[in-house]
Structures are given as C-alpha cells and as structure tokens.
Amino acid sequence: MLDNIQSRISKVKASLVIEQPYFGSIASTLKPVLNEDIKTFLSTAKNFEYNDDYINSLSNEELGFILTNSAMHQVFLHEARIDSRMQWLWVLATDYAINCLLVNNGLELPEHVNYDERFDDMSAEAIYASLENEIDDDKHSPEQVSQIKFEEHQEQEIDNDESIQDMHEQLLNKAKLQGDLPLGIEILVPNIFEGKISWEDELYNVIEQSIRFDYRLLPPNKRYISQGIALPALSGSKAKIVIAIDSSGSVDGSLLAKFLAEVESIMNTYENFEIDLLVADAKVHEHHILYPGDELSYTLKGGGGTNFENTFEYINENIDEVNLLLYFTDGFGKFPEDEAFFETVWVLSDEIEVPFGRTIFL
Secondary structure (H helix, E strand, C coil): CHHHHHHHHHHHHHHHHHHCHHHHHHHCCCEEEECCCCCCEEECCCEEEECHHHHHCCCHHHHHHHHHHHHHHHHCCCHHHCCCCCHHHHHHHHHHHHHHHHHHCCCCCCCCCCCCHHHCCCCHHHHHHHHHHHHHHCCCCHHHHCCCCCHHHCCCCCCCCHHHHHHHHHHHHHHHHCCCCCCCHHHHCCCCCCCCCCHHHHHHHHHHHHCCEEEEEEEEEHHHHHHCCCEEEEEECCEEEEEEEECCCCCCHHHHHHHHHHHHHHHHHECCEEEEEEEECCCEEEEEEECCCCCCCCCCCCCCCCEHHHHHHHHHHHCCCCCEEEEEECCCCECCCCCCCCEEEEEECCCCCCCCCEEEEC
16 A cells, blocks of 8 residues: 555656646655654655545645645745744745645645635735734634644744755746746745846756757656756757867866766756767867767867867868857857857856857856
C-alpha cells in the first residue's frame, strides 16, 4: 500500500510539472512520508507527511492541490513573516491566500480546505487583518480552528533552506521573463517585479526564447538533483547552439573554469542539443561538437591576443544554420566591423561596450 501511494504521489508531481510547471516544480521539493498519527496531511520544512486513508480519498487533481499547498507554505517564508501576529490565525490567513491563488490558476480544490472567494486578490497580511476583526464575532477562535482538519495549521518550525529559496527565486524569474507568471502571484510575492534577474536566469531565458521547448520531468533537469530537487527538463526541438570561449591571455584560469562550468550546466539542462564549442583567441584553436551524453573535459589552448573577427569568419565558413552564438569572454579584443547574421550574445566578465548583439554581465 505504501509503495502504491508513494508511486501515485510521484506521478501526480510529474503531471503537475507538465501541466503547471511553476507549481509542479515547487511541489517536487517535498519528500512524502507516511504518518499515521495525523488525520490528513502536514507540511514540514522538508517533508510532506500524510495519512494514507486521507490520500486514498482524494482524486489525483486534488492530491496535486494539497502537494502544492504544502510546498508553498515553505517557499513563501510565511513563518518568517509572522511578526507579532497570533500564530494560529496567521497560518489560517496564509492558507486562505495560497488556496485562492491555486483555485484562480485552475487547480482542483478538495473538500474541507480553507477557501473563500472573498479573499481573492488579498495578501496574507490583509486576510489576517480581516480575520482578526471577525474574532469578536466568534467566527474564528483557537477552539474552532480544531474543526479545520488540515494539520499544517499546527505550530511548526520552518527551515529557511537557502537552496529551496534560490530555486524558487529562479522559477519566479524564469516565469516572469517568459510572461508565464501564475495569475495573482504578485499578491503573495509583492517584490516580484523589483528583484534583480541573475545573469544565469537571463542567459537561460535567451536560450529558451531562441528554441521552442516543452517541460518534462523524466529525465529531470540535472542542475538541482544533487540538492534532492527534481525540476523539469526542457525537451522539444533540438537546442542547436554555437558557444565560443575566449582563451586569450587576458582570461585567467578561474574565469575559464567558470565559462566551462556554465557550458556543462547548459548540457545538463537540455536533453536534446547539439553544441558547436569553439575555443579561440586570435584564431579558433579547437572546434568540438557536443551531443547528449558527452563529457566536457578539455585542456584549453590559447593565451595570445583576441580577435573576435576571425571567430565570426570561422563560424560563417564552417557551421551551418546558426541560430544563436554565446560568446564567453572578458570583452577585450578586435570586433568584426559588420554585424553577424545570427543572434549574438556576449557573456562578459567586464562591462565592455560591444558593437552589436546582446550583453550579459557575469
């Protein structure tokens, strides 16, 4: 029975990732753990604890709802935002806020879950104030909270795991850049439009905009596997990219290592790709074609001056159907006089002005 429930939870997570990538990625962070001492489910810092009879009473869509609800209590740092509020009422307010968000984005609401449409488009803080005003009317009291059957309302310690917070920030930034933010998310994360986009997120947005992709969980994105987090991989059309790495004397070993590490990260993110990797200074020294399953382990040649013009000439003469060139460089060198016919993104370690193309600063 336990294996069947665990397998079902895994399948529901996978379906969520495909149908609701943002919510599914969040739900995938929690580990399911059987707990027969509770009646329904309990959200902790690392686990999704559940009663097996309760899980069996839910449809797959309803199960997806409570998985997402549990994880979102963690990633929104509600416990850190409690301030001087009553703990039991604050958790109730945050639950209303999350559930309104999930309902408005098409997730199926289970029975007996805290939901009231009058709280649509309200922050948890505003909902708390409204509930606090109703206490005198005996609509909500600590005793009546026991009638709410969902144990995530019990007091609990929330661990502000930096890796989960970093993952959540990247998911929000990616959804924001793609114009695919969940409806009403800015109510729960009011500073979402003020945060700085990391250079990594900006780089991956460029890649994804140039190629059409779908989200898939199996095989998962390898970037967060070491942290125990299964995020969606990107599949669909082949990611055909040209990557040039500046190996000139002005680029030191640590910067070269950073360039190569990002190339490896790109290879781990996309399951279907063909990368023309060029190593160049005043001329192109190496040209490797990378496919899924290949390992990235090269001794980079170079050390001289930089002539970007020769690299662009090499690409025009030797590589067909170039859609996107990512050029990892410090930006010091001779640029071509004419703009390239393909999209060019300069991934720069210094704020250097370039004659054409887009710039991303590490």
